[in-house]
Amino acid sequence: RWTKCQSEKKPFSTVRTSMSTATTATPPPSSSTAPLTPTSWEEQSTYYPWSTEKNGFSMPSPHTGAIVEADSSTTTTTTTTAIPPLFQPLSLRELTLKNRVVVSPMCTYSAEDGFFSDWHLVHLGSFALGGAGLVFTEATAVSPEGRITPNCTGIWKDEHKEKLSQIAKFVHAHGSAFGVQLAHAGRKGSTNSPFLIPLFGNETPLEKNGYSVVGPSAVPHTEGYFRVPEEMTVEQIHEVTQMHVDAAKRCLESGVDVIELHAAHGYLFSQFLSPLSNKRTDSYGGDFDGRVRFLLETVKAVRAVWPAEKPLFLRLSCIEWVEDEPSWDIKQTIALSDLVSELGVDVLDCSSGGNTPKQKIVAGPAYQLPFAKAVSEHVSASPTNNLKVASVGALHDAVFNNEVVDKGEADLILIGRAFLKDPRWPQLAAEKLGVNVNYAPQYDWPRKW
Numbered sequence: 001r002w003t004k005c006q007s008e009k010k011p012f013s014t015v016r017t018s019m020s021t022a023t024t025a026t027p028p029p030s031s032s033t034a035p036l037t038p039t040s041w042e043e044q045s046t047y048y049p050w051s052t053e054k055n056g057f058s059m060p061s062p063h064t065g066a067i068v069e070a071d072s073s074t075t076t077t078t079t080t081t082a083i084p085p086l087f088q089p090l091s092l093r094e095l096t097l098k099n100r101v102v103v104s105p106m107c108t109y110s111a112e113d114g115f116f117s118d119w120h121l122v123h124l125g126s127f128a129l130g131g132a133g134l135v136f137t138e139a140t141a142v143s144p145e146g147r148i149t150p151n152c153t154g155i156w157k158d159e160h161k162e163k164l165s166q167i168a169k170f171v172h173a174h175g176s177a178f179g180v181q182l183a184h185a186g187r188k189g190s191t192n193s194p195f196l197i198p199l200f201g202n203e204t205p206l207e208k209n210g211y212s213v214v215g216p217s218a219v220p221h222t223e224g225y226f227r228v229p230e231e232m233t234v235e236q237i238h239e240v241t242q243m244h245v246d247a248a249k250r251c252l253e254s255g256v257d258v259i260e261l262h263a264a265h266g267y268l269f270s271q272f273l274s275p276l277s278n279k280r281t282d283s284y285g286g287d288f289d290g291r292v293r294f295l296l297e298t299v300k301a302v303r304a305v306w307p308a309e310k311p312l313f314l315r316l317s318c319i320e321w322v323e324d325e326p327s328w329d330i331k332q333t334i335a336l337s338d339l340v341s342e343l344g345v346d347v348l349d350c351s352s353g354g355n356t357p358k359q360k361i362v363a364g365p366a367y368q369l370p371f372a373k374a375v376s377e378h379v380s381a382s383p384t385n386n387l388k389v390a391s392v393g394a395l396h397d398a399v400f401n402n403e404v405v406d407k408g409e410a411d412l413i414l415i416g417r418a419f420l421k422d423p424r425w426p427q428l429a430a431e432k433l434g435v436n437v438n439y440a441p442q443y444d445w446p447r448k449w
Contacts, residue, residue, distance in 0.1 A: 066098040084433045085405035094309035097133035101426045104414040105136045105181040109193035114154025116163040128176040131426035139183035142243040146184035150209040155247045161254045168255035179258035186268030187215035187229035216272045217279040222357045241298045260313035265354030269295045274328045303344040315349035318371035321359035334378045341385045349390040368393035373409040398429035
Protein backbone atom coordinates (compact mmCIF):
# COMPACT_ATOMS: atom_id res chain seq x y z
CA ARG A 1 0.00 0.00 0.00
CA TRP A 2 2.82 2.37 0.78
CA THR A 3 4.43 1.76 -2.66
CA LYS A 4 1.06 2.20 -4.34
CA CYS A 5 0.48 5.41 -2.39
CA GLN A 6 3.78 6.87 -3.54
CA SER A 7 3.37 5.87 -7.19
CA GLU A 8 -0.12 7.32 -7.42
CA LYS A 9 0.60 10.24 -5.10
CA LYS A 10 -2.52 9.55 -3.07
CA PRO A 11 -2.99 9.84 0.68
CA PHE A 12 -2.07 6.59 2.36
CA SER A 13 -5.47 6.40 4.07
CA THR A 14 -7.37 6.44 0.74
CA VAL A 15 -5.54 3.58 -0.93
CA ARG A 16 -7.61 0.39 -1.06
CA THR A 17 -6.27 -3.12 -1.52
CA SER A 18 -7.67 -6.60 -1.19
CA MET A 19 -6.95 -6.38 2.54
CA SER A 20 -9.82 -5.89 4.93
CA THR A 21 -11.04 -2.31 5.21
CA ALA A 22 -10.26 -2.59 8.91
CA THR A 23 -6.61 -2.04 8.02
CA THR A 24 -7.11 1.44 6.61
CA ALA A 25 -5.32 4.21 8.44
CA THR A 26 -8.15 6.71 8.41
CA PRO A 27 -8.48 8.25 11.87
CA PRO A 28 -11.91 8.23 13.47
CA PRO A 29 -14.00 11.39 13.22
CA SER A 30 -14.36 13.74 16.15
CA SER A 31 -17.39 15.79 16.96
CA SER A 32 -15.15 18.60 18.24
CA THR A 33 -12.91 19.04 15.20
CA ALA A 34 -13.03 19.14 11.43
CA PRO A 35 -12.54 15.86 9.55
CA LEU A 36 -9.03 14.70 10.21
CA THR A 37 -8.34 12.52 7.15
CA PRO A 38 -6.06 14.35 4.69
CA THR A 39 -7.68 14.99 1.32
CA SER A 40 -4.55 15.84 -0.65
CA TRP A 41 -0.88 14.99 -0.79
CA GLU A 42 -0.10 18.52 0.41
CA GLU A 43 -2.31 18.11 3.46
CA GLN A 44 -0.75 14.77 4.19
CA SER A 45 2.73 16.30 4.31
CA THR A 46 1.73 18.21 7.44
CA TYR A 47 -0.47 15.48 8.87
CA TYR A 48 1.58 12.30 8.92
CA PRO A 49 4.75 11.64 10.89
CA TRP A 50 7.03 12.25 7.92
CA SER A 51 6.02 15.91 8.15
CA THR A 52 8.42 18.53 6.83
CA GLU A 53 7.94 20.69 9.93
CA LYS A 54 11.24 21.59 11.60
CA ASN A 55 10.33 19.94 14.88
CA GLY A 56 9.99 16.63 13.08
CA PHE A 57 6.94 15.44 14.99
CA SER A 58 4.20 17.92 14.18
CA MET A 59 1.56 15.38 13.27
CA PRO A 60 -1.63 16.93 14.67
CA SER A 61 -4.17 14.69 16.35
CA PRO A 62 -6.32 17.18 18.27
CA HIS A 63 -8.93 14.50 18.84
CA THR A 64 -6.68 12.36 21.07
CA GLY A 65 -8.59 11.68 24.29
CA ALA A 66 -11.70 13.53 23.16
CA ILE A 67 -15.08 11.81 23.05
CA VAL A 68 -16.13 10.13 19.83
CA GLU A 69 -19.52 8.99 21.10
CA ALA A 70 -20.92 7.09 24.01
CA ASP A 71 -20.70 3.32 23.73
CA SER A 72 -24.16 1.97 22.98
CA SER A 73 -23.11 -1.47 24.19
CA THR A 74 -23.16 -0.21 27.76
CA THR A 75 -25.81 1.42 29.90
CA THR A 76 -24.44 4.82 28.84
CA THR A 77 -26.62 6.36 26.14
CA THR A 78 -25.34 8.08 23.03
CA THR A 79 -26.72 11.53 23.79
CA THR A 80 -24.34 14.39 24.44
CA THR A 81 -25.80 14.96 27.88
CA ALA A 82 -24.94 11.37 28.80
CA ILE A 83 -21.22 11.85 28.31
CA PRO A 84 -19.62 11.09 31.68
CA PRO A 85 -18.78 14.33 33.50
CA LEU A 86 -15.09 13.32 33.66
CA PHE A 87 -14.98 13.52 29.86
CA GLN A 88 -17.05 16.63 29.35
CA PRO A 89 -15.12 19.70 28.17
CA LEU A 90 -14.42 22.58 30.55
CA SER A 91 -13.95 26.16 29.41
CA LEU A 92 -11.55 28.36 31.37
CA ARG A 93 -11.59 31.84 29.89
CA GLU A 94 -10.84 31.18 26.20
CA LEU A 95 -9.19 27.81 26.76
CA THR A 96 -11.35 24.71 26.49
CA LEU A 97 -10.04 21.49 28.01
CA LYS A 98 -11.32 18.40 26.20
CA ASN A 99 -11.83 16.54 29.49
CA ARG A 100 -11.38 17.02 33.23
CA VAL A 101 -8.25 14.87 33.61
CA VAL A 102 -5.09 16.83 34.42
CA VAL A 103 -1.52 15.62 34.79
CA SER A 104 -0.41 16.91 38.17
CA PRO A 105 3.00 18.58 38.44
CA MET A 106 5.51 15.87 39.36
CA CYS A 107 9.19 16.56 40.02
CA THR A 108 11.56 14.26 38.14
CA TYR A 109 14.88 15.92 39.08
CA SER A 110 16.31 15.42 35.60
CA ALA A 111 17.37 18.90 34.49
CA GLU A 112 20.76 20.55 34.27
CA ASP A 113 21.00 24.30 34.92
CA GLY A 114 17.21 24.40 34.75
CA PHE A 115 16.96 23.22 31.16
CA PHE A 116 14.15 20.95 30.02
CA SER A 117 15.52 18.06 27.97
CA ASP A 118 14.49 15.17 25.75
CA TRP A 119 13.57 13.35 28.96
CA HIS A 120 10.88 15.92 29.63
CA LEU A 121 9.70 15.85 26.00
CA VAL A 122 9.11 12.10 26.13
CA HIS A 123 7.81 12.14 29.72
CA LEU A 124 5.27 14.93 29.24
CA GLY A 125 4.52 14.06 25.63
CA SER A 126 3.42 10.56 26.60
CA PHE A 127 0.63 12.03 28.72
CA ALA A 128 -0.65 14.03 25.76
CA LEU A 129 -0.67 10.85 23.67
CA GLY A 130 -2.61 9.20 26.49
CA GLY A 131 -5.40 11.77 26.24
CA ALA A 132 -4.97 14.12 29.21
CA GLY A 133 -6.93 17.34 28.99
CA LEU A 134 -4.10 19.39 30.51
CA VAL A 135 -0.46 18.45 31.04
CA PHE A 136 1.52 20.31 33.71
CA THR A 137 5.28 20.47 33.97
CA GLU A 138 6.94 19.77 37.27
CA ALA A 139 7.63 22.64 39.67
CA THR A 140 9.68 25.01 37.52
CA ALA A 141 11.85 27.48 39.38
CA VAL A 142 11.77 31.22 38.79
CA SER A 143 15.39 31.57 39.92
CA PRO A 144 18.41 29.28 40.43
CA GLU A 145 18.02 29.62 44.20
CA GLY A 146 14.32 28.81 43.87
CA ARG A 147 14.98 25.21 42.82
CA ILE A 148 14.23 22.37 45.21
CA THR A 149 17.32 20.56 43.95
CA PRO A 150 20.10 21.45 41.48
CA ASN A 151 18.34 19.09 39.05
CA CYS A 152 14.98 20.88 38.95
CA THR A 153 13.68 22.64 35.85
CA GLY A 154 13.70 26.41 35.57
CA ILE A 155 12.44 29.32 33.53
CA TRP A 156 14.64 32.12 34.88
CA LYS A 157 16.45 32.88 31.61
CA ASP A 158 15.47 33.20 27.97
CA GLU A 159 17.58 30.21 26.94
CA HIS A 160 15.14 27.96 28.78
CA LYS A 161 12.37 28.81 26.33
CA GLU A 162 13.57 26.79 23.34
CA LYS A 163 13.04 23.31 24.76
CA LEU A 164 9.92 24.34 26.65
CA SER A 165 8.47 25.61 23.38
CA GLN A 166 9.29 22.32 21.66
CA ILE A 167 7.47 20.38 24.37
CA ALA A 168 4.48 22.73 24.15
CA LYS A 169 4.24 22.12 20.39
CA PHE A 170 4.21 18.37 20.82
CA VAL A 171 1.61 18.46 23.58
CA HIS A 172 -0.57 20.77 21.51
CA ALA A 173 -0.18 18.56 18.43
CA HIS A 174 -1.99 15.81 20.30
CA GLY A 175 -4.82 17.94 21.59
CA SER A 176 -3.79 18.59 25.18
CA ALA A 177 -3.38 21.96 26.83
CA PHE A 178 0.05 22.68 28.29
CA GLY A 179 0.74 24.23 31.68
CA VAL A 180 3.78 25.26 33.69
CA GLN A 181 3.87 25.34 37.47
CA LEU A 182 5.98 28.29 38.62
CA ALA A 183 7.73 27.72 41.91
CA HIS A 184 10.23 28.96 44.47
CA ALA A 185 11.37 26.44 47.06
CA GLY A 186 12.35 28.97 49.72
CA ARG A 187 13.78 27.29 52.80
CA LYS A 188 13.26 23.83 51.24
CA GLY A 189 15.78 24.48 48.47
CA SER A 190 19.31 23.18 47.82
CA THR A 191 18.41 19.59 48.68
CA ASN A 192 19.47 16.43 46.91
CA SER A 193 17.21 14.53 44.56
CA PRO A 194 15.26 11.87 46.47
CA PHE A 195 17.16 9.03 44.82
CA LEU A 196 20.48 10.60 45.97
CA ILE A 197 19.51 11.25 49.59
CA PRO A 198 20.34 7.69 50.75
CA LEU A 199 23.87 8.19 49.39
CA PHE A 200 24.62 11.83 50.19
CA GLY A 201 22.06 13.08 52.69
CA ASN A 202 19.37 15.72 52.26
CA GLU A 203 21.40 18.90 51.73
CA THR A 204 23.39 19.69 48.61
CA PRO A 205 26.66 21.28 49.83
CA LEU A 206 27.59 24.69 48.43
CA GLU A 207 30.71 23.21 46.84
CA LYS A 208 28.56 20.59 45.08
CA ASN A 209 26.23 22.97 43.20
CA GLY A 210 24.29 23.86 46.34
CA TYR A 211 23.09 27.38 47.11
CA SER A 212 21.91 29.58 49.95
CA VAL A 213 18.21 29.52 50.76
CA VAL A 214 15.72 32.15 51.90
CA GLY A 215 12.44 32.18 53.77
CA PRO A 216 10.03 34.44 55.62
CA SER A 217 12.04 33.89 58.80
CA ALA A 218 15.34 32.31 59.78
CA VAL A 219 13.59 29.09 60.77
CA PRO A 220 14.56 25.83 59.04
CA HIS A 221 11.97 23.32 57.99
CA THR A 222 13.68 20.63 60.09
CA GLU A 223 16.61 21.28 62.41
CA GLY A 224 19.74 19.51 61.21
CA TYR A 225 18.11 18.26 58.03
CA PHE A 226 17.35 21.40 55.99
CA ARG A 227 19.59 24.42 55.67
CA VAL A 228 18.77 27.45 57.87
CA PRO A 229 17.25 30.11 55.58
CA GLU A 230 18.12 33.78 55.42
CA GLU A 231 15.15 35.94 56.41
CA MET A 232 14.04 37.81 53.32
CA THR A 233 14.11 41.57 53.19
CA VAL A 234 11.16 43.47 51.73
CA GLU A 235 13.33 44.19 48.70
CA GLN A 236 13.96 40.47 48.21
CA ILE A 237 10.23 39.77 48.48
CA HIS A 238 9.57 42.26 45.69
CA GLU A 239 12.36 40.73 43.60
CA VAL A 240 10.78 37.28 43.83
CA THR A 241 7.44 38.72 42.72
CA GLN A 242 9.20 40.19 39.69
CA MET A 243 10.87 36.84 39.03
CA HIS A 244 7.41 35.28 38.74
CA VAL A 245 6.32 38.04 36.37
CA ASP A 246 9.38 37.52 34.15
CA ALA A 247 8.86 33.74 34.22
CA ALA A 248 5.22 34.16 33.20
CA LYS A 249 6.31 36.25 30.20
CA ARG A 250 8.75 33.53 29.15
CA CYS A 251 6.00 30.94 29.45
CA LEU A 252 3.78 33.02 27.21
CA GLU A 253 6.55 33.32 24.62
CA SER A 254 6.99 29.53 24.78
CA GLY A 255 3.38 28.75 23.86
CA VAL A 256 2.15 27.79 27.33
CA ASP A 257 -1.62 27.80 27.89
CA VAL A 258 -1.80 27.79 31.70
CA ILE A 259 0.47 28.79 34.53
CA GLU A 260 0.03 27.67 38.10
CA LEU A 261 1.56 29.47 41.08
CA HIS A 262 2.87 26.95 43.59
CA ALA A 263 1.79 28.00 47.07
CA ALA A 264 1.67 24.51 48.59
CA HIS A 265 3.82 21.80 50.13
CA GLY A 266 5.96 24.05 52.29
CA TYR A 267 7.60 26.01 49.48
CA LEU A 268 8.09 29.76 49.63
CA PHE A 269 4.54 31.11 49.35
CA SER A 270 3.34 28.33 51.65
CA GLN A 271 6.01 29.32 54.17
CA PHE A 272 4.70 32.90 54.21
CA LEU A 273 1.08 31.76 54.64
CA SER A 274 1.76 29.64 57.71
CA PRO A 275 2.28 30.99 61.24
CA LEU A 276 4.48 27.93 61.83
CA SER A 277 7.14 29.25 59.45
CA ASN A 278 6.35 32.96 59.21
CA LYS A 279 7.51 34.71 62.38
CA ARG A 280 7.82 38.17 60.82
CA THR A 281 6.62 41.29 62.60
CA ASP A 282 6.43 43.55 59.55
CA SER A 283 3.64 43.91 56.97
CA TYR A 284 4.43 40.45 55.53
CA GLY A 285 3.83 38.56 58.75
CA GLY A 286 1.63 38.43 61.81
CA ASP A 287 -2.09 38.19 61.08
CA PHE A 288 -3.86 36.65 58.11
CA ASP A 289 -3.68 39.84 56.04
CA GLY A 290 0.07 40.10 56.55
CA ARG A 291 0.82 36.46 55.81
CA VAL A 292 -1.15 36.43 52.54
CA ARG A 293 0.25 39.78 51.31
CA PHE A 294 3.25 38.36 49.39
CA LEU A 295 1.13 35.83 47.54
CA LEU A 296 -1.61 38.33 46.68
CA GLU A 297 0.92 40.85 45.37
CA THR A 298 2.44 38.17 43.16
CA VAL A 299 -0.93 36.96 41.89
CA LYS A 300 -1.87 40.52 40.97
CA ALA A 301 1.45 41.18 39.23
CA VAL A 302 1.38 37.91 37.27
CA ARG A 303 -2.26 38.34 36.26
CA ALA A 304 -1.35 41.78 34.88
CA VAL A 305 1.06 40.25 32.34
CA TRP A 306 -0.67 36.92 31.76
CA PRO A 307 -3.18 37.43 28.90
CA ALA A 308 -6.82 37.88 29.84
CA GLU A 309 -7.79 34.94 27.64
CA LYS A 310 -5.48 32.51 29.46
CA PRO A 311 -6.33 30.87 32.81
CA LEU A 312 -4.29 31.16 35.98
CA PHE A 313 -4.16 28.33 38.53
CA LEU A 314 -3.08 28.45 42.17
CA ARG A 315 -2.03 25.40 44.16
CA LEU A 316 -2.53 25.61 47.94
CA SER A 317 -1.91 23.37 50.88
CA CYS A 318 -5.39 23.76 52.31
CA ILE A 319 -4.37 22.49 55.75
CA GLU A 320 -1.08 21.62 57.45
CA TRP A 321 -2.27 18.56 59.39
CA VAL A 322 -1.24 20.17 62.69
CA GLU A 323 -3.79 20.38 65.48
CA ASP A 324 -1.96 21.37 68.66
CA GLU A 325 -0.85 24.88 67.62
CA PRO A 326 -1.92 27.65 65.22
CA SER A 327 -1.37 26.67 61.60
CA TRP A 328 -2.84 27.21 58.15
CA ASP A 329 -6.32 25.66 57.97
CA ILE A 330 -9.33 25.25 55.73
CA LYS A 331 -11.04 28.41 57.05
CA GLN A 332 -8.06 30.50 55.96
CA THR A 333 -7.99 28.67 52.64
CA ILE A 334 -11.62 29.59 51.98
CA ALA A 335 -10.99 33.20 52.98
CA LEU A 336 -8.00 33.34 50.65
CA SER A 337 -10.05 31.79 47.82
CA ASP A 338 -12.32 34.85 47.83
CA LEU A 339 -9.33 37.19 47.57
CA VAL A 340 -7.57 35.37 44.74
CA SER A 341 -10.81 35.00 42.79
CA GLU A 342 -11.14 38.78 42.81
CA LEU A 343 -7.59 39.07 41.49
CA GLY A 344 -8.21 36.80 38.52
CA VAL A 345 -7.24 33.31 39.62
CA ASP A 346 -9.40 30.82 37.74
CA VAL A 347 -8.69 27.47 39.43
CA LEU A 348 -7.79 26.61 43.01
CA ASP A 349 -5.77 23.38 43.10
CA CYS A 350 -6.43 21.89 46.54
CA SER A 351 -3.57 19.94 48.11
CA SER A 352 -2.22 19.84 51.68
CA GLY A 353 0.77 19.56 53.99
CA GLY A 354 4.49 19.75 53.39
CA ASN A 355 5.47 22.70 55.55
CA THR A 356 6.38 21.12 58.87
CA PRO A 357 7.73 17.86 60.29
CA LYS A 358 4.95 18.14 62.89
CA GLN A 359 2.31 17.20 60.34
CA LYS A 360 0.30 14.05 60.90
CA ILE A 361 -1.12 13.23 57.50
CA VAL A 362 -3.88 10.65 57.29
CA ALA A 363 -3.34 9.42 53.73
CA GLY A 364 -5.50 7.10 51.68
CA PRO A 365 -7.67 7.10 48.55
CA ALA A 366 -8.99 10.61 47.87
CA TYR A 367 -7.67 11.80 51.22
CA GLN A 368 -7.49 15.44 50.06
CA LEU A 369 -10.91 15.53 48.40
CA PRO A 370 -12.63 17.01 51.49
CA PHE A 371 -10.63 20.22 51.00
CA ALA A 372 -11.76 20.62 47.40
CA LYS A 373 -15.30 19.81 48.42
CA ALA A 374 -15.26 22.48 51.15
CA VAL A 375 -14.03 25.12 48.71
CA SER A 376 -16.54 24.03 46.06
CA GLU A 377 -19.40 24.33 48.53
CA HIS A 378 -18.24 27.82 49.47
CA VAL A 379 -17.92 28.87 45.83
CA SER A 380 -21.41 27.56 45.05
CA ALA A 381 -22.88 29.71 47.82
CA SER A 382 -20.83 32.82 46.99
CA PRO A 383 -22.18 35.48 44.62
CA THR A 384 -18.67 36.77 43.85
CA ASN A 385 -16.29 33.80 44.04
CA ASN A 386 -16.02 32.32 40.54
CA LEU A 387 -13.24 29.80 41.08
CA LYS A 388 -13.20 26.36 39.58
CA VAL A 389 -11.79 23.76 41.96
CA ALA A 390 -9.31 20.96 41.37
CA SER A 391 -8.68 17.98 43.62
CA VAL A 392 -5.50 15.92 43.85
CA GLY A 393 -4.17 13.03 45.89
CA ALA A 394 -4.67 9.28 45.35
CA LEU A 395 -7.50 9.77 42.88
CA HIS A 396 -6.86 6.64 40.88
CA ASP A 397 -10.31 5.20 40.17
CA ALA A 398 -12.15 6.35 37.05
CA VAL A 399 -15.67 5.64 38.34
CA PHE A 400 -15.00 7.43 41.61
CA ASN A 401 -13.44 10.44 39.85
CA ASN A 402 -16.40 10.66 37.51
CA GLU A 403 -18.73 10.79 40.52
CA VAL A 404 -16.62 13.54 42.10
CA VAL A 405 -17.09 15.75 39.05
CA ASP A 406 -20.74 14.75 38.70
CA LYS A 407 -21.48 15.76 42.31
CA GLY A 408 -19.71 19.10 41.89
CA GLU A 409 -17.13 18.28 44.54
CA ALA A 410 -14.38 19.25 42.09
CA ASP A 411 -14.28 20.51 38.52
CA LEU A 412 -10.91 18.99 37.65
CA ILE A 413 -9.11 15.83 38.72
CA LEU A 414 -5.33 16.03 39.02
CA ILE A 415 -3.54 12.72 38.77
CA GLY A 416 0.12 11.94 39.36
CA ARG A 417 1.28 8.46 40.28
CA ALA A 418 -1.44 6.74 38.27
CA PHE A 419 -0.10 8.50 35.18
CA LEU A 420 3.38 7.22 35.96
CA LYS A 421 1.99 3.71 36.09
CA ASP A 422 0.19 4.17 32.79
CA PRO A 423 0.32 7.35 30.66
CA ARG A 424 -2.88 6.11 28.97
CA TRP A 425 -4.93 6.60 32.13
CA PRO A 426 -7.61 8.75 30.40
CA GLN A 427 -8.10 6.26 27.58
CA LEU A 428 -8.37 3.37 30.03
CA ALA A 429 -10.75 5.41 32.17
CA ALA A 430 -12.94 6.06 29.14
CA GLU A 431 -13.15 2.33 28.46
CA LYS A 432 -14.16 1.74 32.06
CA LEU A 433 -16.86 4.41 31.82
CA GLY A 434 -18.20 3.00 28.58
CA VAL A 435 -17.30 5.77 26.18
CA ASN A 436 -15.18 5.88 23.06
CA VAL A 437 -12.33 8.37 22.89
CA ASN A 438 -10.01 8.90 19.99
CA TYR A 439 -6.40 7.81 19.93
CA ALA A 440 -3.46 9.22 18.01
CA PRO A 441 -3.75 7.84 14.46
CA GLN A 442 -0.48 5.93 14.78
CA TYR A 443 -2.07 3.97 17.64
CA ASP A 444 -5.66 3.98 16.47
CA TRP A 445 -5.58 2.12 13.19
CA PRO A 446 -3.90 -1.07 14.54
CA ARG A 447 -6.59 -1.23 17.21
CA LYS A 448 -9.17 -1.88 14.47
CA TRP A 449 -7.60 -5.07 13.18
